[in-house]
Amino acid sequence: MPRSKWNRKRKAEAKLSKSGKDHKDKDAANDAGYKLNQDYSVAKQSNPKMEAYYSLVGLHNTSKRGDGTFQECASDEAKTLERERFMSSLRSILPASFRIDRSLDTRMQHKLIEEMKEFVGKEIEIEIELPKRSEAVGGMKTLLDKSPNSNDETKEEVIKRKIAPAKPIPFLSSNNNDKATKVVLGYQLSVDRRTLRRNPSLTPLHEWMKIHTDCGHLTRQETVSMIPPVVLDAKPGMSVLDMCAAPGSKTCQLVEVVGGMNHHRDDEVNDNGEEGMKYHEPKGYVVANDADPKRAYMLVTQLRRLQSPNVFVTSCDGQYFPILDEKKDKGTVREGMFDRVLCDVPCSGDGTVRKNPGIWRHWNQNGALALHPLQLSIALRGARVTNVGGYLVYSTCSMNPMENESVVAELLRITNGSLVLEDPRPRMEGLVARPGWNSWKVLREHNSKAKKDHKKKNSAKMNAKRKEWQEKRHKAGGGDSKELGDDAAGDKEEEKFERSPYYTLPYVGPETWDEETLRERTTSLGFVEYATYGDVEPEWRRRVRVSCFPPTEAEAKAFELHKCLRCLPHDMDTGGFFVALFKKVKPLSPDATARMHQMARESRGGIEVDAHLNSNGDKKDDTEAASNTGVVKDEGCVVKAEPSEEQTDDEPNVLNETEAQVKEEEDDGDAIQKAPTGRIGINHNKKKKENGDLGNEDFIPLDDSIWPPIIEEFGISSDFPKEQYMARASGEAKVLYFIAKSIKEQIIDRGIQNRVTVINSGLKAFERCSIAESRNKYRISQEAIQFVLPYMTKRVIVACADDFYKCCAKGFMEFGIYSQEFQDKIGELAPGSFVVLLNGQEKDTTKKMFLVMWKRSNALECFVSKVEMDGMVSKLRALGFDAPEPEPAASNTEDAEEEKVDT
Numbered sequence: 001m002p003r004s005k006w007n008r009k010r011k012a013e014a015k016l017s018k019s020g021k022d023h024k025d026k027d028a029a030n031d032a033g034y035k036l037n038q039d040y041s042v043a044k045q046s047n048p049k050m051e052a053y054y055s056l057v058g059l060h061n062t063s064k065r066g067d068g069t070f071q072e073c074a075s076d077e078a079k080t081l082e083r084e085r086f087m088s089s090l091r092s093i094l095p096a097s098f099r100i101d102r103s104l105d106t107r108m109q110h111k112l113i114e115e116m117k118e119f120v121g122k123e124i125e126i127e128i129e130l131p132k133r134s135e136a137v138g139g140m141k142t143l144l145d146k147s148p149n150s151n152d153e154t155k156e157e158v159i160k161r162k163i164a165p166a167k168p169i170p171f172l173s174s175n176n177n178d179k180a181t182k183v184v185l186g187y188q189l190s191v192d193r194r195t196l197r198r199n200p201s202l203t204p205l206h207e208w209m210k211i212h213t214d215c216g217h218l219t220r221q222e223t224v225s226m227i228p229p230v231v232l233d234a235k236p237g238m239s240v241l242d243m244c245a246a247p248g249s250k251t252c253q254l255v256e257v258v259g260g261m262n263h264h265r266d267d268e269v270n271d272n273g274e275e276g277m278k279y280h281e282p283k284g285y286v287v288a289n290d291a292d293p294k295r296a297y298m299l300v301t302q303l304r305r306l307q308s309p310n311v312f313v314t315s316c317d318g319q320y321f322p323i324l325d326e327k328k329d330k331g332t333v334r335e336g337m338f339d340r341v342l343c344d345v346p347c348s349g350d351g352t353v354r355k356n357p358g359i360w361r362h363w364n365q366n367g368a369l370a371l372h373p374l375q376l377s378i379a380l381r382g383a384r385v386t387n388v389g390g391y392l393v394y395s396t397c398s399m400n401p402m403e404n405e406s407v408v409a410e411l412l413r414i415t416n417g418s419l420v421l422e423d424p425r426p427r428m429e430g431l432v433a434r435p436g437w438n439s440w441k442v443l444r445e446h447n448s449k450a451k452k453d454h455k456k457k458n459s460a461k462m463n464a465k466r467k468e469w470q471e472k473r474h475k476a477g478g479g480d481s482k483e484l485g486d487d488a489a490g491d492k493e494e495e496k497f498e499r500s501p502y503y504t505l506p507y508v509g510p511e512t513w514d515e516e517t518l519r520e521r522t523t524s525l526g527f528v529e530y531a532t533y534g535d536v537e538p539e540w541r542r543r544v545r546v547s548c549f550p551p552t553e554a555e556a557k558a559f560e561l562h563k564c565l566r567c568l569p570h571d572m573d574t575g576g577f578f579v580a581l582f583k584k585v586k587p588l589s590p591d592a593t594a595r596m597h598q599m600a601r602e603s604r605g606g607i608e609v610d611a612h613l614n615s616n617g618d619k620k621d622d623t624e625a626a627s628n629t630g631v632v633k634d635e636g637c638v639v640k641a642e643p644s645e646e647q648t649d650d651e652p653n654v655l656n657e658t659e660a661q662v663k664e665e666e667d668d669g670d671a672i673q674k675a676p677t678g679r680i681g682i683n684h685n686k687k688k689k690e691n692g693d694l695g696n697e698d699f700i701p702l703d704d705s706i707w708p709p710i711i712e713e714f715g716i717s718s719d720f721p722k723e724q725y726m727a728r729a730s731g732e733a734k735v736l737y738f739i740a741k742s743i744k745e746q747i748i749d750r751g752i753q754n755r756v757t758v759i760n761s762g763l764k765a766f767e768r769c770s771i772a773e774s775r776n777k778y779r780i781s782q783e784a785i786q787f788v789l790p791y792m793t794k795r796v797i798v799a800c801a802d803d804f805y806k807c808c809a810k811g812f813m814e815f816g817i818y819s820q821e822f823q824d825k826i827g828e829l830a831p832g833s834f835v836v837l838l839n840g841q842e843k844d845t846t847k848k849m850f851l852v853m854w855k856r857s858n859a860l861e862c863f864v865s866k867v868e869m870d871g872m873v874s875k876l877r878a879l880g881f882d883a884p885e886p887e888p889a890a891s892n893t894e895d896a897e898e899e900k901v902d903t
């Protein structure tokens, strides 16, 4: 079990023993995915409803051929085999994967790839510890608690296997179309992170990964999560919107492509034709949005590593993402604001069950149905803000057609020719993805009230079935499930007989794949199936919408849904994922735009609904909202949109508070109020200010009076782009930010700040400090140094590698440790902020081998973070400088490593 999870488990146990009140806390711990006094691996790895649903809708009807193509399963045996492969993959722990930063210096990239060769292809024997009790257990908590198997199967099994520790992910390669020089940047390990950490044979790989992750050269990211940005095919210089961006792994991938410094080298001549330092600021930019401001701040933490000025982080409900004034092209208005839009929408997340075992417990078909309109509404808005000629990617980590193909089909239906589906497979070398479905079944679950009636009606039949089933299991030697069920239930007498015979422990797959038998199973588990929308009861029509139904034959032919990518866990040993790529070929029609507004009004606000409505549909207070555990989980992107059963009885609640906040956008761009964020009633500005963190105030131009002392102190040249420096407070602001020109002109100057909550943008360029003997009140900041340095004519020193290396340290450094030449140079400086450049790299801003230092009367201090310093030292080594090897990593870095976001 990962250490952080152990810690949480220990805390839950401590709380339990302290309070002595058993049941409530035990349930709380169980809800959080832990089972007190038992190993975590006993987490429920079966859910009868989920398994029966996917069997009926045909998830196991296709299998993979040896050559990576797919075929229909011709026999029941083939389907059974396919289901078993699928289920055993879901029950195994997800292997770790990572990617090398695309915007990294190419020499550094090659060095890392060369080092990776030691771990790819060559097989080594490693011991793999199987989790205690890897057997799957069924979906009922009460049964599980009393399972006779639950206490004794605690033996750890260790097996030996010969494996290559890592394999390349070919579709994640450098931005190079030339096959000869193209390099693979993504790698998937053969083991999960726990095995990687604990297995001595893998220590060299683990150590290597730790060092380079700390230096920001590697990012751990799930293999399937790397797919959407590659499918989006963003290019340097493009404008990109990531509509649902937190926690931000895909945003980072996009920023590395469109805003990475690596693509913009030009250090030969300056504007006057003279040799000198010059940079080309990346033109591309990413607007990263998330409805939940707290998660948007997580995004900022992730992005900080990239230090790119080309990102603008906002928080608003994606359904209301502002449509700013549109660009004029030869006199006519061109629809759209972004070349590429990613809608990685909130979803039920059943594709992430390998890393979020709590999904086994919470899976619920009505949750997927509830998310469908929100997903559609976000995707429609995404389509509206995509430039004509641009691309939109819709993705989920769900396997459910209600969240996938049905959304895609309705999007194509509404946009009526403005969007066309494209098949990204030809560009995705090595990707194994099944075709999207052209048809599917529509099912919902009973709500509690309906379920009771249904149970009453069927109880005799149920009882008979149940007995028959138990006898079968008994004969097959599968344990006395009757005894188990009856003992364990501990429930009211009547409920005991109402349970479906298929609600067993563990759930057993169907023997026959005859559709009627599969249907009988789902019906017995409380599902209702509809052949057409006309069959949907009026009171269910807002949950089971007409758009949930499959396309007609003619539509299916036109839509070509097979072009969508369906990634199943057992095909590439990954999580489950769905991706659709659309090209926008013409503006949306007025009808489509009207539908977009209507959808936003009708659909619920995703996280808002869960966080702010209690089970009666009333607004919760903030405390209650904050403690809503299952809403948006920090470990990933799973949004539990399923309301409680009482809520299901009611119709889905339309969020009137949200609607009231937004002036109806009858005319695009007319709404002047800010789009709603995900948490109503929390004053994030205030909260952030109290924490002393970045406020989310708007960016404003600087007071002119700020500049003269700075210009004088650092000898800033006259072509310095002052208009690109902004603050988040008037007067002598604490921080002066460098904002990318493209963000300034395309986003800020077009008034986005009036329409959304601004979370973050830009890089810190100057920070306020007090220097007694100087008129200047600002020091230089390391974050934006590469953008300030080309204009500095004073307080810049070039150092040899040895002196540069000595500067890379924490604390005060006495002058005497440096070479005489360096000492002479610092001797000429007055106390205060200055910059040290590495000799030979001083004209190359892309490598950023610059250190912001501070001179005191008798010592120097380096104002660079430890992470960045470590990165520089390893860059020094990659560039061939003789820097000492790193010290062995401290043991507590494992904890820190665990806490990092990995989606």
Ligand SMILES: C[S@@+](CC[C@H](N)C(=O)[O-])C[C@H]1O[C@@H](n2cnc3c(N)ncnc32)[C@H](O)[C@@H]1O
Pocket (backbone or CB within 6 Å): 225, 243, 244, 245, 246, 247, 248, 249, 250, 251, 289, 290, 291, 292, 295, 316, 317, 318, 319, 344, 345, 346, 347, 378, 605, 606, 607, 632, 636, 637, 638, 639, 903
């Ligand atoms: C699937 S996750 C995104 C994962 C992210 N793309 C990544 O790669 O790290 C979905 C995100 O959508 C956000 N969200 C939920 N409802 C939303 C809405 N109405 N508009 C925008 N974002 C929303 C959630 O807060 C969550 O962070």
